[in-house]
Structures are given as C-alpha cells and as structure tokens.
Amino acid sequence: MLFPWMKHNNLNWHQTIAQFMMSRRALWLLLAIMTGFVLITHQAVPMLDRDEARFSQASRQMAETGDVITIRFLDELRAKKPAGIYWLQASSAALFGIDDVASYRLPSLIGFLATLTLTYFFTQSLFPSPAAPLHGVLAGLMLASGPLLQAEALLAKTDSLLLATILCQQIMLWRIYRDSDLKSPASHWGAFWIALSASILLKGPIGPLVSFVTIAGLCALDRNISWLMQLCWGRGLLIVGIITLPWALAVTIATDGAFLKTAISADFLAKVQSGQESHGAPFGTYFLLMFLMFFPASAFLCFVPLLGKSLLTDKASKFCLVWLVGYWFVIECVPTKLPHYILPLLPALALLTSLALTRSLPVAGRKLARLIDAGYIVAALSGTLLCGVLFWVAIKYGGITGGRAFVSVLLIFMLAALILWHLWLWRAGRKIGDLVVILCAGAVLHFMAIGGVIAHLDSVHIAPHISRSIDQLEKKPSLIALAGYHEPSAVFEIGRDVLLLTADEAALFLAEAKDALVIIEERALPDFQKIADELALRLQEVARVDGFNHSRGQDVSLRFFQVIR
Structure with a gap:
C-alpha cells in the first residue's frame, strides 16, 4: 500500500x-x-x-x-x-x-x-x-x-x-x-x-x-x-x-x-x-x-x-x-x-x-503582515496575467487545433481558481494541505500551459506545416531553398541540405536547378519575381503556408515555387 x-x-x-x-x-x-x-x-x-x-x-x-x-x-x-x-x-x-x-x-x-x-x-x-x-x-x-x-x-x-x-x-x-x-x-x-x-x-x-x-x-x-x-x-x-x-x-x-x-x-x-x-x-x-x-x-x-x-x-x-x-x-x-x-x-x-x-516563526508584525499580503496579491496578479496571456494566444494562434488549446485554457482557469481559493484558506489557517494543493495545482497548470496550449498553437508552429506541404507535393524536389524565412526550426524539419538564400539568389537557384523547390516569404516575393521574369522562368506556386513568426512578432506567408518544365 x-x-x-x-x-x-x-x-x-x-x-x-x-x-x-x-x-x-x-x-x-x-x-x-x-x-x-x-x-x-x-x-x-x-x-x-x-x-x-x-x-x-x-x-x-x-x-x-x-x-x-x-x-x-x-x-x-x-x-x-x-x-x-x-x-x-x-x-x-x-x-x-x-x-x-x-x-x-x-x-x-x-x-x-x-x-x-x-x-x-x-x-x-x-x-x-x-x-x-x-x-x-x-x-x-x-x-x-x-x-x-x-x-x-x-x-x-x-x-x-x-x-x-x-x-x-x-x-x-x-x-x-x-x-x-x-x-x-x-x-x-x-x-x-x-x-x-x-x-x-x-x-x-x-x-x-x-x-x-x-x-x-x-x-x-x-x-x-x-x-x-x-x-x-x-x-x-x-x-x-x-x-x-x-x-x-x-x-x-x-x-x-x-x-x-x-x-x-x-x-x-x-x-x-x-x-x-x-x-x-x-x-x-x-x-x-x-x-x-x-x-x-x-x-x-x-x-x-x-x-x-x-x-x-x-x-x-x-x-x-x-x-x-x-x-x-x-x-x-x-x-x-x-x-x-x-x-x-x-x-x-x-x-x-x-x-x-x-520553521516555527514569530507572529508577523503589522508591517510584515502587510508585506506578506502584498506578496499574495502580486503573485495572484502574476497568475492572472499568465492565464490571460494563455487565453489570448489560444484564441489568436490556435488555428485548426485551437479547440484543444481553448479547452486547455479552460482547465487552466479552473486550476488557477483552485490555487487562489487555497491561497485564501492558507492565509486564514496556514495549513500544510493548502500549501501542497497550491503547489501541485501550479505544477499541473504549467504542464497544461505547455502540453495543452503551446503544443496546439497551430499558427505558431510553422515548420511542421512546411514539412507536411513538401511531403504532399506531386513532384518531389531534389533540392530545397528558403528565402526571406530562415528560422532554424524549418531547417531542422527540412534537413541539413536546405539552402538559406536571398530572394535574388533563390531565382538564380531555380534557374540552375529546375527540379528544385523554393520557399519564399511573401515580403521577399517582388524581388524574387523580378529576377525570375528576367530569367524567363515559368513558375508554378505549388503550396502555401500561413502562420505567425513568434521570433519576429509578425505574420508570415510562405509561398512554394517550382519551375514548370
């Protein structure tokens, strides 16, 4: 037992x-x-x-x-x-x-x-x-x-x-x-x-x-x-x-x-x-x-x-x-x-x-008692802020898996309420059980925040979408280049052979390797198309991935191009 x-x-x-x-x-x-x-x-x-x-x-x-x-x-x-x-x-x-x-x-x-x-x-x-x-x-x-x-x-x-x-x-x-x-x-x-x-x-x-x-x-x-x-x-x-x-x-x-x-x-x-x-x-x-x-x-x-x-x-x-x-x-x-x-x-x-x-401590004087209460308040506000941020990102960046993130946020709110309730009970009676419930609920809350919310921010996790889009292409590329979007997670998903290029270099790359694939961020598209037109490349957009680049704090749209033979 x-x-x-x-x-x-x-x-x-x-x-x-x-x-x-x-x-x-x-x-x-x-x-x-x-x-x-x-x-x-x-x-x-x-x-x-x-x-x-x-x-x-x-x-x-x-x-x-x-x-x-x-x-x-x-x-x-x-x-x-x-x-x-x-x-x-x-x-x-x-x-x-x-x-x-x-x-x-x-x-x-x-x-x-x-x-x-x-x-x-x-x-x-x-x-x-x-x-x-x-x-x-x-x-x-x-x-x-x-x-x-x-x-x-x-x-x-x-x-x-x-x-x-x-x-x-x-x-x-x-x-x-x-x-x-x-x-x-x-x-x-x-x-x-x-x-x-x-x-x-x-x-x-x-x-x-x-x-x-x-x-x-x-x-x-x-x-x-x-x-x-x-x-x-x-x-x-x-x-x-x-x-x-x-x-x-x-x-x-x-x-x-x-x-x-x-x-x-x-x-x-x-x-x-x-x-x-x-x-x-x-x-x-x-x-x-x-x-x-x-x-x-x-x-x-x-x-x-x-x-x-x-x-x-x-x-x-x-x-x-x-x-x-x-x-x-x-x-x-x-x-x-x-x-x-x-x-x-x-x-x-x-x-x-x-x-x-x-440890057995002396009874707190008025000033220390106020300090302790202030600590409760600041911590409660911190937890509320954390829950608010998680709710906002689940709604904004959940994408097609947003339902799972939203359900996780609801559970997180329940755990936060449990923490605040037992914090109130702890303040009144200083019982060990309330302290342990607070800490255990905190551990579960942050596990849900990571495994339930962050894991299902579909719009933020762009690299898996890139990998799936490549796998679904009818014409499999022999070489892949990224232009305008050089995030390391995309490199890891695609593999070591991926090339990180500028928009101009990407167009020249397609001219030389016509069975290749270029993934270009929309902001770099005008420069890319300008060089591609000069090289008389017949381009076909074969896929598109939209999302949010949290490292730069901006929305991104990735366009996939191959040369039509």
Missing part, C-alpha cells in the same frame, strides 16, 4: 499530507509524475525557435558527421556555447533517433530530475532537523511547480543541465564552508571543481559566476577568508584545466582561433556591454519577473523576512542568501535581460522560502 498510514481515520487530510511529505516516497512520487509530464510535452510540442532549433540542428550535424570538436549550424560556425551540451544531445540522438525532436530534449529532462533530487538532499545538509524531509520536498515542489523550470525541462538547451551542475558545485561549496574549521576531504573540493568544470563545458562562465558571488558574499559578511584554503585552489584549477582545456585547444586549432574569439567578443561581451538582440531591460526587471517565473510559490516569498536575524547569523541561511542576492544583483546589472537568466537563483529562493514555511 503506497499510503499505509491513510487507514488512521483520526488524521485529518492536512496531517495525512504532512506525514506523507515527511517520507522519501513523496520525492519519488514527485519525480515520477514530473517525468511523465515532461515526456508528454517532449512528444507534444514541436521544435521551437530559435535557440532550441539551433542547438538541435547543430547536435544533429555533430551526430551525422562525427565531428565532436567544431560546432556548426549548416555551414556556419556556431560559436555560442561550449561543446558539452552538443555532446550530450548528439549522444541522445544517436541512441533514440536523429530526426526525433524528443531525442534532443532528453538531456534537459535528466537535468530537471537531477535538480529536484539534489535540492531535496541539499536541505538535509543545509538544515538538518526532523522537518528536513518535508522542507526538501516542498523546495523541490516549488521548483517543479513554476513555469520556468518546466519550460527548460522541455527545451533542448543548456539551462536545465546547467542548473543541476550548479547545484552540485553549490552543495560541495556549502560543505566546505560549513566545515571550515576542519580539513576538507578530497571528495568535497574535488567534486566542487569537477562540477565547476562541467558547468564551464555547458555554458562557460555562468557556473563559476554563481560560486564566485557566493564566496565573495560569505567572505564579506564573515570578514574571514581563511576557509578559502580548503578549496585547494592549485589542484582544483588543475582539474578544471584537465577537463576543459583539451576541447578548448582542439577547437582553437580547428577554427584558427575563430571559435573562442567569436564566443567571447560577439556573444559574451556583447551581452555584458549592451542589450543583445533587443533584449535590454532596466534594473529591477528580474525582481518583478521572479513573481511570474516562480508562480505559484512566489506567493510565499514574503515569508522569508520572517527568518529575521537568522538570515545573517545562521550559516546555512546566510549561504543561501548571498547566493540569491549576489547572483541577482549581477544579472540585474547586465543590460541583456532574458527570463532564463534567473534560473540559477531559483534553488536558493526555494530553499529559503520552504525553510520559512516549515
């Missing part, structure tokens, strides 16, 4: 939930349910532009060519991220199919599950007490119930796995800091540097940045740097060099230094110095974004100040606080603002929030 203690009728449902949450079975149940949720979205949601499609296409080319050093998107050098994520995605694709979108998403699922598991066990080390299991499950559930981590578990990108490696290094850093009066065992400092190296191979400086701001904050608050010797810097940096330098040297040689030069100057420094790709936003953006990206757990953020002086006097609380505040301040100062940048601070936020909710 999974819940043997449910036979005790003298327990009310709040106590029943509390008892179950105190057992490790709660963690296994959470992992099993979230695995099912994520696997469903892996199959349901088509490839998304642009980052996911670029990662997947580059990984597919790595699996096809066997070149594990140089990362390319078609023939273009992709000097955005180190090779770690491409190795993992290419390996997954080689095992489960290079043409299956879900194959490239599996490493993100592994990172997601590792994050939840590590968060659970991190609490045992940070806050050892009889309530630690409950604390750990709540922290994991807070992470799983939010939209950001669920979205990253879906996407074939670096961030889900990066978060797992950051948690590994932070766990080891905490143990070294906690036992600063003792000689640090090799298993602690060695694991720290290995996890740091893995994070570098996944996303360059982000992992080291998290640990650096944590170390700097602890040293500043404690006015003590002697414990840093326990990190064994000489041997640690040697480990980092052994793990990361072979690939860095190999790619430098293979590209004559172009990869690292482009990665540092055109990617990293461009984001630090200015808002890259129109993603600039003012200081404070992430503070507000946390209420949306951490919903519904964001309703409880304002309980953290109730921890009071222990936030600075208790070692574990102080560790989480400097991790949270230090990293948050740095990313707020960076001009480029993207939602997933806040991901590395979410575990610290979940750990502190769940600690505040599971």
